[in-house]
Amino acid sequence: MPFIADRLLAIKPSPTIFISNKALALKAEGRDIIGLAAGEPDFDTPQNIKDAAKRAIDRGDTKYTQVDGTPELKKAVCGKFKRENELTYAPNQISVGTGGKQVLFNALLATVNRGDEVIVPAPYWVSYPDIVVLCEGTPVAVTCPQNNGFKLRPEDLEAAITRKTKWLILNSPSNPTGAAYTRAELAALAEVLVRHPDVWVLADDMYEHLVYDDFVFTSIAQVEPKLYPRTLTLNGVSKAYCMTGWRIGYAGGPTELIKAMAGLQSQSTTNPSSISQAAAVEALNGPQDFIPVNNAVFKERRDLVVAGLNRCKGLHCPTPHGAFYVYPSCAGTIGRRTPDGKMIETDTDFVTYLLDAEGVAVVPGTAFGLAPHFRVSYAASNAELREACNRIERACAKLE
Ligand SMILES: Cc1ncc(COP(=O)(O)O)c(C=O)c1O
Numbered sequence: 169m170p171f172i173a174d175r176l177l178a179i180k181p182s183p184t185i186f187i188s189n190k191a192l193a194l195k196a197e198g199r200d201i202i203g204l205a206a207g208e209p210d211f212d213t214p215q216n217i218k219d220a221a222k223r224a225i226d227r228g229d230t231k232y233t234q235v236d237g238t239p240e241l242k243k244a245v246c247g248k249f250k251r252e253n254e255l256t257y258a259p260n261q262i263s264v265g266t267g268g269k270q271v272l273f274n275a276l277l278a279t280v281n282r283g284d285e286v287i288v289p290a291p292y293w294v295s296y297p298d299i300v301v302l303c304e305g306t307p308v309a310v311t312c313p314q315n316n317g318f319k320l321r322p323e324d325l326e327a328a329i330t331r332k333t334k335w336l337i338l339n340s341p342s343n344p345t346g347a348a349y350t351r352a353e354l355a356a357l358a359e360v361l362v363r364h365p366d367v368w369v370l371a372d373d374m375y376e377h378l379v380y381d382d383f384v385f386t387s388i389a390q391v392e393p394k395l396y397p398r399t400l401t402l403n404g405v406s407k408a409y410c411m412t413g414w415r416i417g418y419a420g421g422p423t424e425l426i427k428a429m430a431g432l433q434s435q436s437t438t439n440p441s442s443i444s445q446a447a448a449v450e451a452l453n454g455p456q457d458f459i460p461v462n463n464a465v466f467k468e469r470r471d472l473v474v475a476g477l478n479r480c481k482g483l484h485c486p487t488p489h490g491a492f493y494v495y496p497s498c499a500g501t502i503g504r505r506t507p508d509g510k511m512i513e514t515d516t517d518f519v520t521y522l523l524d525a526e527g528v529a530v531v532p533g534t535a536f537g538l539a540p541h542f543r544v545s546y547a548a549s550n551a552e553l554r555e556a557c558n559r560i561e562r563a564c565a566k567l568e
Pocket of ligand 1: 207266267268269270293339342343372374404405406412416417
């Protein structure tokens with residue numbers, strides 16, 4: 169009998185981490201590698217946030233806290249939701265965890281029974297389907313191709329809903345495509361959801377602040393108040409505040425769900441780091457002026473990468489409005505041969521060729537449920553991005 173539990177057999181290790189590790193191993197061998205696979209900003213955490221953490225240590229905020237967040241942080245989160253999303257949550261409607269990932273995990277483990285379906289628009293963030301599977305639920309991937317802007321259409325949502333549907337996970341702006349839903353698009357999806365009162369919505373707004381071209385971010389419970397009693401609005405400080413390593417995520421939702429999530433967290437990790445929580449209070453309440461400054465840099469990088477990739481033979485790259493990813497199609501490279509005679513049959517073959525031949529690490533679209541594409545993270549310097557695009561262009565030109 170295998171020692172490892174059956175539930176682990178159904179999930180795969182994160183493919184983004186796999187590629188990053190392969191790139192790191194090649195780097196350690198002395199290869200010149202440009203890593204564009206990571207899902208985190210390359211900017212440092214702002215100084216005022218670091219200082220708040222140092223003060224927390226000096227003050228002795230080094231003990232256990234309330235399981236799902238300190239009163240100070242919950243208050244700051246309520247303020248954020250009110251100020252930025254027109255959503256009114258009381259502190260007992262807030263859950264804080266060790267990263268948005270834990271909050272998502274808690275929400276699904278607290279609610280999904282065996283066989284319950286969770287609708288996951290594809291391409292999706294790699295963790296959604298695997299977390300659903302760990303909870304013994306069934307992820308229902310709904311394909312959202314490039315000609316739909318990689319977005320879920322109301323008619324596809326309607327068709328995917330069954331009696332077993334428990335949740336729709338809606339991520340905007342999206343990892344891996346950068347696609348962001350307009351208020352009108354959310355309203356059209358909400359119209360469908362209003363007709364299906366048993367379906368809950370998990371709005372993953374993790375990339376809320378990373379939007380460009382004057383795009384106005386909206387969250388679905390803000391657009392349709394009728395959905396508020398069955399929406400969990402998920403967010404965190406990882407991406408906009410450049411705090412991926414601090415591990416603070418949070419959500420607002422109905423008290424019954426929040427209470428269940430706290431019960432679960434009390435038997436797993438207890439509270440998130442007291443020091444990180446103090447830092448997150450400063451992130452949410454402190455100056456926000458570095459966000460547009462960072463966004464201007466991200467936008468310039470996005471434009472550079474989109475233009476660079478569209479110069480490559482066999483690639484096509486749309487321009488997204490959010491996050492720090494682009495999701496080009498590599499359909500035009502499929503069926504062609506590399507200089508050493510290997511046939512490119514899948515996006516994984518193409519990505520492997522890029523890494524082996526030119527030392528550029530990106531993630532194959534297969535990992536995100538929509539192929540043949542690949543994800544490029546442009547959270548890297550302009551010089552690195554320019555060089556990466558040149559290398560990809562050279563690699564594509566060599567395909568026969
Ligand atoms: C779409 C999306 N949601 C949630 C998360 C979780 O972020 P964290 O656990 O760092 O807060 C990520 C991280 O990559 C993400 O891409």
